[in-house]
Amino acid sequence: METIPKNNCVKVGYVQKPHGINGELVIRFQEEYYETLEEYPALFLEIDNLLVPFFIAEEGFRFKSSESVITQLDWVDTDAKAKALCGLSVFVNKEDVIESDDEMSPHALVGYQLFGEDQGLIGEIKEVHDYAGNMLLLVDYQGKEALVPLNEELIVNLDEDKREIELRIPEGLFDLDEE
Numbered sequence: 610m611e612t613i614p615k616n617n618c619v620k621v622g623y624v625q626k627p628h629g630i631n632g633e634l635v636i637r638f639q640e641e642y643y644e645t646l647e648e649y650p651a652l653f654l655e656i657d658n659l660l661v662p663f664f665i666a667e668e669g670f671r672f673k674s675s676e677s678v679i680t681q682l683d684w685v686d687t688d689a690k691a692k693a694l695c696g697l698s699v700f701v702n703k704e705d706v707i708e709s710d711d712e713m714s715p716h717a718l719v720g721y722q723l724f725g726e727d728q729g730l731i732g733e734i735k736e737v738h739d740y741a742g743n744m745l746l747l748v749d750y751q752g753k754e755a756l757v758p759l760n761e762e763l764i765v766n767l768d769e770d771k772r773e774i775e776l777r778i779p780e781g782l783f784d785l786d787e788e
Contacts (some may be wrong), residue, residue, distance in 0.1 A: 613660040617655055618700040621645065624740040627691035628679045634691050636699055637677050643717060646670060646678060653700040660700055670739070675717040677701065715744050715759060718774060723748050723757065726765050731757070734774075739767040751782060 623639030653660040666681040723731040736747040744759040766775040
């Protein structure tokens with residue numbers, strides 16, 4: 610059996626912990642590899658000093674933040690199997706690394722504070738959903754989940770240092786039923 614030479618790969622992070630009981634894993638990674646992980650179909654885990662390929666299950670990745678992801682790997686379907694992988698280094702092939710351009714991925718907004726141009730602080734962005742190219746931000750607004758549309762025309766201000774984004778939010782989106 611031929612192994613993957615480690616010098617052909619780059620370490621992007623590590624398996625932090627299991628997530629749930631069905632074998633999902635939380636992987637911590639360096640932020641510059643966000644786009645690579647978003648597009649990459651397989652990861653290499655370092656087991657006994659060898660790089661072993663693992664393919665990402667159909668469910669893919671669910672980004673928790675710009676530095677962590679929940680994933681399901683093929684053949685890892687129990688908590689025991691997931692626990693056995695904890696602490697292992699995660700690699701990708703150097704040829705598959707996507708050089709990050711200055712344009713930020715919308716998924717990197719997870720964890721940012723969302724402000725409305727007229728509404729002020731709305732809440733923290735919990736998830737980013739892509740419905741056929743239509744981006745929606747899931748935020749916790751006054752104890753309820755709300756979906757907010759995201760496109761370039763709606764962005765008023767983006768502060769990566771403060772991890773804040775201000776949007777021009779359509780009128781009536783946050784009008785809650787008065788009781």
